[in-house]
Amino acid sequence: MIRMLIPLIVFLGLVALMVAGLQTAEDRKLVDSPLIGRPVPAFDLPGLHDPDARLSNRDFLGQPWILNVWGSWCWACRVEHPFVERLGREAGIPLLGFNWKDERADALEWIGQYGDAWTAHVTDFEGRSAIDLGVYGAPETFLIDHRGIIRHKHIGPIDQNVYDDLMRRIMALRSEAEA
Amino acid sequence: MSSGRARLLAGLSPILLSLLWVGLAAASAIEIYEFADEVEERRFQALSQELRCTVCQNQSLADSDAPLARDLRRQVYEMIRAGRADMEIRQFMVDRYGEFVLYRPPIASHTLLLWGGPLILLLGGLIAAGVVINRRRKAL
Numbered sequence: 151m152i153r154m155l156i157p158l159i160v161f162l163g164l165v166a167l168m169v170a171g172l173q174t175a176e177d178r179k180l181v182d183s184p185l186i187g188r189p190v191p192a193f194d195l196p197g198l199h200d201p202d203a204r205l206s207n208r209d210f211l212g213q214p215w216i217l218n219v220w221g222s223w224c225w226a227c228r229v230e231h232p233f234v235e236r237l238g239r240e241a242g243i244p245l246l247g248f249n250w251k252d253e254r255a256d257a258l259e260w261i262g263q264y265g266d267a268w269t270a271h272v273t274d275f276e277g278r279s280a281i282d283l284g285v286y287g288a289p290e291t292f293l294i295d296h297r298g299i300i301r302h303k304h305i306g307p308i309d310q311n312v313y314d315d316l317m318r319r320i321m322a323l324r325s326e327a328e329a
Numbered sequence: 330m331s332s333g334r335a336r337l338l339a340g341l342s343p344i345l346l347s348l349l350w351v352g353l354a355a356a357s358a359i360e361i362y363e364f365a366d367e368v369e370e371r372r373f374q375a376l377s378q379e380l381r382c383t384v385c386q387n388q389s390l391a392d393s394d395a396p397l398a399r400d401l402r403r404q405v406y407e408m409i410r411a412g413r414a415d416m417e418i419r420q421f422m423v424d425r426y427g428e429f430v431l432y433r434p435p436i437a438s439h440t441l442l443l444w445g446g447p448l449i450l451l452l453g454g455l456i457a458a459g460v461v462i463n464r465r466r467k468a469l
Contacts, residue, residue, distance in 0.1 A: 183426075183427065184423070184424060184425070184426070184427045185425070251396055251400075276400070277396070277397070277400040278400075278404075280397075280400075281400060281401065281404055281425060282425065283425075284425040284426050284427075285397075286383035286384050286397055286426065287383075287384050287397070
């Protein structure tokens with residue numbers, strides 16, 4: 151009798167595996183950045199409003215800061231923009247826009263239309279620094295502590311839940327910097 | 330042209346068109362790079378086939394036309410031209426994007442099941458087959 155049940159048991163086992171696989175499919179799409187816990191890769195990039203003004207990763211040492219990867223071509227960046235604006239107002243730390251694989255004119259027009267929520271922007275039209283940062287899609291948001299260590303990365307648009315989570319982490323980083 | 334042949338051509342044309350389209354799509358993902366020799370070119374092809382395009386996760390760098398895949402192919406090309414070894418190029422990608430970029434994951438403690446799984450299944454199958462054959466032989 152038990153022998154006859156073996157195929158059924160195997161089948162149920164496969165079904166269980168499949169259901170578990172489907173349920174974790176979303177998580178597996180998110181690639182953990184190997185850069186978390188490591189220093190932010192060095193960059194020295196031209197600004198967006200003024201191409202002659204250069205900004206580097208060292209300019210923010212001593213305080214936590216946010217790096218937000220965006221582009222005017224990026225549809226999801228428009229979706230998250232209200233939350234980026236709130237970050238700029240409420241986080242109390244610099245919010246650097248990392249304008250990725252864009253055109254200057256398009257980016258400026260986008261900002262003119264939707265509002266400039268960031269403290270400053272750097273541009274990476276060729277995408278070389280983005281490779282160092284391990285960026286694989288916009289938008290992405292990095293939290294960097296006062297010693298220049300990447301502490302958190304969010305991939306995809308910021309929504310209310312992500313915003314709350316980011317703010318909690320930012321407050322922790324701020325108190326860490328003050329301690 | 331006879332009406333039969335015309336009808337055959339009309340019937341085939343969607344297939345021909347789609348073949349043409351596939352050809353064009355494949356061609357669009359390839360830039361023209363100059364290599365010093367054929368070895369370099371082969372290494373480039375091999376590397377871009379075993380590195381994953383992280384935006385379009387189920388395509389390799391070689392297959393993808395995404396802007397990031399193009400950037401990464403350029404990166405691979407430049408590193409090959411600069412005389413970097415395949416290992417170094419792979420490590421460069423892993424340092425930035427994680428082991429996920431490798432289509433052929435390294436053999437390590439956390440990938441043991443992945444690599445050993447097929448072998449274990451094969452052994453299990455062989456043992457089961459052996460047991461069944463043995464039993465039938467005894468029953469005869």
